[in-house]
Amino acid sequence: MLNDITIGQYYPTGSPIHKMDPRTKLMMTFLYVILLFFANNVYSFVFMFLLLSVAIKVSKVPLSYILRGIKTIVFIIMFTVVLNMFMTPGDNVLCQWGIFKLTTEGIYNAVKMAIRIVLLVCGTSLMTLVTSPISLTDGMENLMGKVPILKNYAHELAMMMSIALRFIPTLMEETNRIINAQKSRGADFESGNLIRRAKALIPVLVPLFLSAFQRAEDLALAMEARCYRGGENRTRLKELKYTYLDRYGYMISFFMIAGVVTLNVFGVYLL
Amino acid sequence: MSVKGINLSHTYALHSIFAFDALKDINFEINDGEFIGIIGHTGSGKSTFIQHLNRLLSPTAGHVLLDGVDINGDGIMMKDVVKKVGVVFQYPEYQLFEDTIYKDIAFGAKNMGYEDIEGIVKESMELVGLDFEYYKDKAPFNLSGGQKRRVAIAGVLAMKPSVLILDEPASGLDPIGREEIFENIKTLHKKKNLTTILVSHSMNDISNIADRIMVFNEGKLEMFDETKNVFNNIKMLGNIGLDIPESKKLLLLLKERGFDVDTDLYKEDDVINEVVRVLKKG
Ligand SMILES: Nc1ncnc2c1ncn2[C@@H]1O[C@H](COP(=O)(O)OP(=O)(O)OP(=O)(O)O)[C@@H](O)[C@H]1O
Ligand SMILES: [Mg+2]
Numbered sequence: 001m002l003n004d005i006t007i008g009q010y011y012p013t014g015s016p017i018h019k020m021d022p023r024t025k026l027m028m029t030f031l032y033v034i035l036l037f038f039a040n041n042v043y044s045f046v047f048m049f050l051l052l053s054v055a056i057k058v059s060k061v062p063l064s065y066i067l068r069g070i071k072t073i074v075f076i077i078m079f080t081v082v083l084n085m086f087m088t089p090g091d092n093v094l095c096q097w098g099i100f101k102l103t104t105e106g107i108y109n110a111v112k113m114a115i116r117i118v119l120l121v122c123g124t125s126l127m128t129l130v131t132s133p134i135s136l137t138d139g140m141e142n143l144m145g146k147v148p149i150l151k152n153y154a155h156e157l158a159m160m161m162s163i164a165l166r167f168i169p170t171l172m173e174e175t176n177r178i179i180n181a182q183k184s185r186g187a188d189f190e191s192g193n194l195i196r197r198a199k200a201l202i203p204v205l206v207p208l209f210l211s212a213f214q215r216a217e218d219l220a221l222a223m224e225a226r227c228y229r230g231g232e233n234r235t236r237l238k239e240l241k242y243t244y245l246d247r248y249g250y251m252i253s254f255f256m257i258a259g260v261v262t263l264n265v266f267g268v269y270l271l
Numbered sequence: 272m273s274v275k276g277i278n279l280s281h282t283y284a285l286h287s288i289f290a291f292d293a294l295k296d297i298n299f300e301i302n303d304g305e306f307i308g309i310i311g312h313t314g315s316g317k318s319t320f321i322q323h324l325n326r327l328l329s330p331t332a333g334h335v336l337l338d339g340v341d342i343n344g345d346g347i348m349m350k351d352v353v354k355k356v357g358v359v360f361q362y363p364e365y366q367l368f369e370d371t372i373y374k375d376i377a378f379g380a381k382n383m384g385y386e387d388i389e390g391i392v393k394e395s396m397e398l399v400g401l402d403f404e405y406y407k408d409k410a411p412f413n414l415s416g417g418q419k420r421r422v423a424i425a426g427v428l429a430m431k432p433s434v435l436i437l438d439e440p441a442s443g444l445d446p447i448g449r450e451e452i453f454e455n456i457k458t459l460h461k462k463k464n465l466t467t468i469l470v471s472h473s474m475n476d477i478s479n480i481a482d483r484i485m486v487f488n489e490g491k492l493e494m495f496d497e498t499k500n501v502f503n504n505i506k507m508l509g510n511i512g513l514d515i516p517e518s519k520k521l522l523l524l525l526k527e528r529g530f531d532v533d534t535d536l537y538k539e540d541d542v543i544n545e546v547v548r549v550l551k552k553g
Contacts, residue, residue, distance in 0.1 A: 013288075062287070174365075180327050181366035184358045185426060186350055186382030203378065206368035210412070 009169075011129040013060040018130050021242050022139025024249040029127045031253050035260045036116050036123075041267035044260050045115055051256060052123055061129050069125035070118060077117050084110035135240075137162035141231075142240055155231025163219070171212060178207050272355060272433035272466055274301040274324060278333035281319055285331055293319040295490045296333070301468070306460055308481030308498070309470040312512045315487040317470045318361065321436050324468070325356040337434075354383050357432030361439045363423030364416065372396075372414075372422050373407040380429040395425040398462075399455050417448030421455070428459070435459070436468045441476065453480065478502065478516040478537045486513070502537050518542040525549070 012018065017025070032051070039045050056066060070077075090105030128136065141158030144150040150157070179189070182203045189200050281294040293316045301307055311317050322328040323335050326342050326349055334341050342352045360366070369375035376392045385391055393403045399421040411422050420440065427435070437456065441449040453476060460467045471477050477484065477498075484501040486494040488511040494501055501508075502515050519537045522545065526534050530549050536542050 011288075177360065178366060180322065181360050181363065183327060183349070184325055184353050184360070185366070185379035186353050186430060187378075188350070188382070203366075203368045207365050211365060 009065075009129065010132045011061050011065055012132075015058055015060045015130070016245055017055065017059045019243075019245055020249055021240055021246045022131050022135040023143055023240060024242070024246040025127055025131055026136075026139050026143060028249055028253055028256075029123055031256060032123050033120055035256055036119055038264065039116075039260055040112075040264055043267040044263040045112075047259050047263050048119055049115075051259075052119060052126070056122075056126060059126060059130050061126065065129060066122050066125050069121050073117070073121060077114055080113050080117060081110045084113050133162065133165040135238075137165065138236070138238070138240060155234075159231075167212075167215070170215075171208070174211060175204065175208055178204050272338055273303050274356075274434060274466065274468075275299070275336040275339070276323075276333065277336070279320075279323060279330050279335060280332040281316075281323065281328060282331045283319075293490050294323075294330075297492045299485065299492060299495055301466060304464045304466055306480060306482045307466075307468045308477040308484040309468060309487065310472070310474065310477060310484060310513060311487030311493075315511075316490040317487050318438055319490075320487065321358060321438055321468065321470065324434070324436060325358050326352045327358075350383070354430060355432055356434045356436065357427040357430055358436045359424050359427050359438065359440060361442065363427075363440075364419035366423055366426070367411040367419060370410055371408050372401075372411050375411055375422060376426045376429050379426050380431075383430050385431070391429050391431070392425075395428040398428055398459055399425045400451065401425065415448075417444050417451065420444070420448075420452065424452075424455070432465070434466045434468070436470075438470045439472065440469070441471070441473070449476070456480070474502075474514050474516045475518070475539075478518065479539055486511070498537065499535055503535065521546070 032048075036048060039048055056063065085102060085106045086100045088103060088106035088109045090101070090103030092104040094102045094104065094107075096102070131139075137158045140161065141154050144154035144157060147154075183189070187200060187203055189197065189204075192200070276297050276299045279294060279297040280292070283289070283291045283293055297320070309317050309320070319328065323330055326335075329343050335343065337352070337355060340347070367375050369378065373392055376395055377388050380388050380391045392407070396403050396406065401418070401421055406422075411419060414422065424437075424440070440456065441452050444452065456467065456469065457480060459465060469477065469481065481498050483496060484494075484498050485492060486501060486508070493511060494504065494507065502519055505515055508515060516537050518539050519534070519542070522532050522534045522536060522542060525532050525546070532545055532549050536545050
């Protein structure tokens with residue numbers, strides 16, 4: 001159950017994508033997400049799909065790892081699809097119950113939304129799978145430092161994020177351990193209705209929270225004991241550096257923009 | 272209750288680049304009422320092994336049999352297995368969650384569907400040396416480390432297992448706490464004739480208590496023999512980064528200096544008697 005969480009899980013294969021600078025990967029992912037919402041016809045969606053497929057292929061990350069992220073949000077996707085199907089105003093009504101109208105525009109919108117969410121989740125999953133958490137936060141700190149409003153909080157935000165990412169595996173391990181201990185005492189997490197199952201989680205959540213608070217306190221103490229006082233004047237062990245791979249990365253970014261714009265505009269004629 | 276393993280293997284994260292063979296083709300047989308010690312270097316697979324004995328992990332190959340019945344077989348429920356095999360994990364105090372000690376110990380017993388919960392809780396608390404009246408309404412989180420651990424062990428005993436498995440029950444405790452826990456385990460084994468399996472990094476503790484010892488090394492069962500034979504195999508133990516008990520070291524040193532001692536001995540009491548005997552002889 002817990003193994004489905006792919007956020008913060010790094011899958012090292014040593015591919016060129018892994019070796020790229022985290023800033024490039026962040027920018028490209030950001031751009032990809034924005035373009036997903038600009039894409040408005042079949043051709044641009046196919047183009048976005050192909051881009052991601054090539055990226056996955058090059059990264060050598062198994063497809064199953066990327067698709068795992070989808071499993072956890074199937075619910076959200078279904079909800080969005082249903083909402084879009086019945087709530088989109090349109091003229092071409094197929095059938096109607098009260099205020100709910102099923103229109104061709106609605107179906108079209110719903111399909112578009114579903115494709116967007118799936119590609120968005122796969123794209124961002126891919127980024128976390130090919131970037132180690134440390135370099136990811138380094139990249140974020142660096143990029144946020146360049147945005148005027150975020151500048152003053154860049155270090156704190158990045159530190160919070162890296163601590164959170166750092167503790168995901170630890171807390172998952174801890175959760176697993178506690179689940180094992182309670183299963184050994186006959187706790188049953190798999191049967192019964194929703195309320196019973198929620199109740200069954202109490203023996204896991206109580207010890208988990210207790211130990212999480214304890215850990216947070218220990219960590220804060222340890223950081224203070226070593227005179228941590230924010231980002232000022234801190235130097236780093238590994239400076240971020242662009243290489244030729246990043247030049248390709250940015251070139252591909254322009255190709256992405258050009259591709260979507262062109263296909264959006266000329267898609268009308270191609271149809 | 273007897274426990275048997277046939278060609279038991281376990282691979283973590285099977286079919287991925289993280290795949291890791293944690294157990295490799297393990298065969299063993301533990302008889303009813305025996306006291307088994309498990310030793311092995313960090314990461315040798317001890318915890319992975321014991322999780323197979325109550326079905327928290329299923330073997331990627333091979334079988335685990337309880338009294339001849341495959342615990343992963345068709346129609347066997349998880350509940351039937353944990354009822355028979357009680358496992359106390361490393362740092363079991365992290366499993367406490369109720370607001371009173373009574374409720375926490377009763378958790379397992381209730382899950383097993385037992386009737387006389389109060390009687391069972393009382394008995395379990397007495398077995399680990401906790402006064403029922405004094406402790407039952409206290410909150411488990413205010414106890415000392417050693418006391419918390421005893422509450423956790425009582426919580427497992429309340430399920431009335433026939434096999435008791437303890438993973439490093441004394442780690443992180445002070446010497447008195449250690450001694451008390453081991454005394455508890457010893458009396459438990461005697462009183463209830465529980466088949467007991469104890470994982471420990473301390474050769475001293477293991478040597479005083481185990482009938483037979485399983486030696487794990489890199490996922491393989493390197494040796495499974497009587498305590499005496501295992502500790503006579505000093506070279507093999509050294510090769511895989513393990514040691515012999517201090518008591519036995521003393522005898523070997525005495526022998527080196529020309530005293531005529533029986534170096535097969537290893538239990539503290541036996542060793543003391545042997546040294547006294549030799550000293551008296553002059
Ligand atoms: N959930 C898991 N996924 C992948 N590998 C694991 C997992 N749990 C344990 N391992 C690996 O399996 C090996 C055996 O681990 P195990 O916990 O059984 O060792 P151990 O003998 O109990 O060690 P220790 O004495 O430190 O408790 C280790 O190398 C460990 O890294
Ligand atoms: Mg262990």
